[in-house]
Amino acid sequence: KISALVAEQDKLDTPLARQLNRLGTQLAGLIGILAVAMLAIGYFVHRLAADDLISAAIGFAVAAVPEGLPALVTITLALGVQQMAKRNAITRKMAAVETLGSVTTICSDKTGTLTQNEMTVRTVVTAQGTYDVEGTGYRPEGRVTADGAVAELAAHPDLAALVTAAGAANDARVEETPEGWRVVGQPTEGALDVLAAKAGADIEAVARVAQVPFESAHKFSATLDDVPGVGRVVHALGAPDRLLDRATTQLGHDGELVGVDREAWEHHIDVLSGKGLRVLAAASRPADGVEGIELDDLDSGLTFLGLCGIVDPPRPEVRDAIRESHTAGIRVKMITGDHAGTAVAISRELGIAPAEGDVPALTGAELEAMSQEELAEVARDVDIYARTSPEHKLRIVQALQTHGEVVAMTGDGVNDAPSITRADVGVAMGIKGTEATKEAADIVLADDNFATIERAVEEGRRIYDNIRKSVVFLLPTNGAQSLVILVAVLFGWALPLSPVQILWINLVTALTLSLALAGEPAEPGIMERPPRSPKEQVLAPRAIALVLWTSVLIGGATLGVYLYGRANADTYAIGQTTAVTMLALGQLAFLFNCRFLNSSSLTPRALVGNRAVWIAAGLLLVLQAIYVYAPFMNSWFGSAPLGPRQWIGVLLLSVGIFLIVEIGKWATRRIYGASR
Numbered sequence: 001k002i003s004a005l006v007a008e009q010d011k012l013d014t015p016l017a018r019q020l021n022r023l024g025t026q027l028a029g030l031i032g033i034l035a036v037a038m039l040a041i042g043y044f045v046h047r048l049a050a051d052d053l054i055s056a057a058i059g060f061a062v063a064a065v066p067e068g069l070p071a072l073v074t075i076t077l078a079l080g081v082q083q084m085a086k087r088n089a090i091t092r093k094m095a096a097v098e099t100l101g102s103v104t105t106i107c108s109d110k111t112g113t114l115t116q117n118e119m120t121v122r123t124v125v126t127a128q129g130t131y132d133v134e135g136t137g138y139r140p141e142g143r144v145t146a147d148g149a150v151a152e153l154a155a156h157p158d159l160a161a162l163v164t165a166a167g168a169a170n171d172a173r174v175e176e177t178p179e180g181w182r183v184v185g186q187p188t189e190g191a192l193d194v195l196a197a198k199a200g201a202d203i204e205a206v207a208r209v210a211q212v213p214f215e216s217a218h219k220f221s222a223t224l225d226d227v228p229g230v231g232r233v234v235h236a237l238g239a240p241d242r243l244l245d246r247a248t249t250q251l252g253h254d255g256e257l258v259g260v261d262r263e264a265w266e267h268h269i270d271v272l273s274g275k276g277l278r279v280l281a282a283a284s285r286p287a288d289g290v291e292g293i294e295l296d297d298l299d300s301g302l303t304f305l306g307l308c309g310i311v312d313p314p315r316p317e318v319r320d321a322i323r324e325s326h327t328a329g330i331r332v333k334m335i336t337g338d339h340a341g342t343a344v345a346i347s348r349e350l351g352i353a354p355a356e357g358d359v360p361a362l363t364g365a366e367l368e369a370m371s372q373e374e375l376a377e378v379a380r381d382v383d384i385y386a387r388t389s390p391e392h393k394l395r396i397v398q399a400l401q402t403h404g405e406v407v408a409m410t411g412d413g414v415n416d417a418p419s420i421t422r423a424d425v426g427v428a429m430g431i432k433g434t435e436a437t438k439e440a441a442d443i444v445l446a447d448d449n450f451a452t453i454e455r456a457v458e459e460g461r462r463i464y465d466n467i468r469k470s471v472v473f474l475l476p477t478n479g480a481q482s483l484v485i486l487v488a489v490l491f492g493w494a495l496p497l498s499p500v501q502i503l504w505i506n507l508v509t510a511l512t513l514s515l516a517l518a519g520e521p522a523e524p525g526i527m528e529r530p531p532r533s534p535k536e537q538v539l540a541p542r543a544i545a546l547v548l549w550t551s552v553l554i555g556g557a558t559l560g561v562y563l564y565g566r567a568n569a570d571t572y573a574i575g576q577t578t579a580v581t582m583l584a585l586g587q588l589a590f591l592f593n594c595r596f597l598n599s600s601s602l603t604p605r606a607l608v609g610n611r612a613v614w615i616a617a618g619l620l621l622v623l624q625a626i627y628v629y630a631p632f633m634n635s636w637f638g639s640a641p642l643g644p645r646q647w648i649g650v651l652l653l654s655v656g657i658f659l660i661v662e663i664g665k666w667a668t669r670r671i672y673g674a675s676r
Helices: 002-008 015-044 050-064 069-086 095-100 157-168 187-199 240-246 262-274 318-327 340-350 364-368 372-379 390-401 414-422 435-440 450-491 499-511 513-519 541-567 572-594 611-629 631-637 644-672
Strands: 089-091 105-109 120-126 129-133 144-146 173-177 180-184 207-212 220-227 231-238 247-251 257-259 278-286 302-311 331-335 361-363 384-386 407-411 425-429 443-445
Touching: 002 414, 015 050, 015 450, 050 450, 050 499, 069 089, 069 095, 069 450, 069 513, 089 450, 095 425, 095 450, 105 390, 105 450, 120 157, 120 187, 120 262, 144 187, 157 187, 157 220, 157 231, 157 247, 157 278, 157 302, 173 187, 180 187, 187 278, 187 302, 231 240, 240 247, 240 262, 240 278, 240 302, 262 278, 262 302, 262 340, 318 331, 318 340, 318 450, 331 340, 331 390, 340 361, 340 384, 361 364, 364 384, 364 390, 372 390, 390 407, 390 414, 407 414, 407 450, 414 425, 414 435, 425 435, 443 450, 450 499, 450 513, 450 541, 450 572, 499 513, 499 572, 499 611, 499 631, 513 572, 513 611, 541 572, 541 644, 572 611, 572 644, 611 631
Parallel strands: 105 331, 105 407, 247 302, 331 384, 361 384, 407 425, 425 443
Antiparallel strands: 089 443, 120 129, 120 302, 129 144, 173 180, 207 220, 220 231, 231 278, 247 257, 278 302
C-alpha cells in the first residue's frame, strides 16, 4: 500500500527549474527574432556578402546564447550541497537546495525533531493515586515516590501492575556504554523500561508468549506474557483513548475490579497533557489457557491500569529557530501522534502557538471526518495536528499545496514516504529515520534537529540569491556582445568582434568571473524577507531593467573604444583586441555591482567577504594579458598588443560602468522596490 502511494505521487518541478525553462524559451524566441531581422537588414539594406552574413550570424548566435548558464547553476547548487552538509543537512537531490529557499510552510514531527527525544517518566497516575518519578534521561537511577515516601511495589499493587505491564509490553531496553546510558529501541518505550527498573519490577522474569506489534492505525501494542506468581496475562501499552475504548474495568482501591471511570481518566489525561507531558496508558487482562493473541481479541475486556506522564524536553535551539522562521514568513506546523493537550502545551513553549488564548488544533479523528476540500479550507490556519497517523501527513501536504504553498515535510517512518515524496522538499531523519524514508527524501538531517531545517532554508535562500546574481551577471555579457554584432550589421560596419573572439570572452569570463558569485555569503537580513513567490521569475522586473541597462553600457563602451581606435589609426586587430578587453574589464566591474543586488555596492563590504572574487579578478587579468601579448594567442585569435592609451581608456570606462550601474540600481530600487 505504501509503495503504491509513493508511486502515485507526482514529484513537482522545482520553482527554479520552471523559471529557467521559461527563461530559456523567452531567450530563444528573442534571439531568433533578432537574428532574422539582422540577416534581413544585412542582406537587403547593406547588400553584405554571404560570407560576412554567415560570420555575423555565427557571431551573433555565440554572443547571444548564455551557454554557460546550465553549468553555472549546477556548480552553484553543488557548492550549496557542500555547505549544507557542513550544517548537518545531507542533500540527496541537488535541486532541493534551491527549493528550500522558497519554502513557505514547514510541517514538522514533534518527538526528536522539536524535542530532545530523551524521554523520562515524570508522573504515574493510577486509580489509587499519583506517583512522582525522580531522575532524568535513561540512567535507571531514581525513586518512585508517593507523598514523598518511596513507593514499594509490595505495598502498592496498583503501581506494580502498571509498571509490569509497561515494562513487559515494550521492546526497548537501556544499556550502559562508555558514552553513558542509551536506549535500544523506541525512546518512549525506553522511558518505560527505565520506570520499571526504578520501581524495582523484575521484568526479566516475565516470559513473552505472543505479541501484537504497535501500528499507527490502532496506536497500541500488546503482549501475551507469563508473569511469575500471577499466571498468563495480556499486557497492552499505548494511546490512552485507544485503551480506554477497549477497557471495561479498572482496579479499585482494595484491588477489586470496578467499572472504568472514563470521565476521571480523561480529566487526568488533560491535566498531564496541559503540562506538556506525553501520556501513555497501560492495561491488562487475565489470559489463562490462551496460546496466542490477535488484534481482534483486544476489542474489549481490558482492565485499565493507569497513565504515565513522560517529559520530552524541547531542544533549546528550536525556539529561536521557530522565531526566525516566523520572521522569515514561514509557517511552522506541528504534526504529532500525541494528545492534543500535549501538542498545544509544547507548541506554546516552542512559540509555534501564542502563549495566551485559544489555539486551534485538529485531531486525526476530525481530519478523517473531513473531505479533502474541507481540509484545504482550514489547513493554512491550523498549526497543530494531534493524534495523527502518517497517512494524514499526505492529505495535509496536498491541502496546503492547493493554496500554492511550498511545503517542507519531515518524517522518519516507512509510512511517511508518500507525504515526503509529495512534498516540495521531503526531509528525513538521519538518526531515527528508516531507509525507505531516506530514499524518498530530498534532504536527510544528520542530527534530526528542526534548527537544521531552518539553517537549510537560510542556505537555500542564499543559494537562490547567488544563482540570481550569477544569471544577472552572465546575461549582460551576452547582451553586450550581441548588441555589438547587431549594431555593426545594422550600420554595415566591419565586425568589432569575430566569432572566435566572442568564444574567448565567453570562455574566460565563464571560467573566472561567473563562478565567483557562487560562493557569495548571505546578504544581511536574508531571513527577514518573506518567502519568494513560486511564480516569481529569476529575472524579476528590476533585474531585467538592470540587465538591459548594463548590456547597453558595456556594449556601448565596447563599440566606443573600437570606433575611437579605428578613428585614431588603430589597426583592425588592435581595435578588436581593445573591444575584447573592454568586454572583459566591463564584466569585471559589473561583478562588484552584482555582489549586492538589493542594495548599493558603493560600500567597503563590496571589497571583502568573498575571496573568490579577487582570485577570479586576478585570473581574468592574467588570461587577458596572455590574450593581448602572447604571440601564439595573437595568431590564434587575431589579437594584437595594446599600448598605454588603450589600457587607460578601458580602465576608466570600466570604473565609469561600475558607477553608472550603481545609479541604475538606485533608480530601479526606487521604481520597483528593493525586493522585486
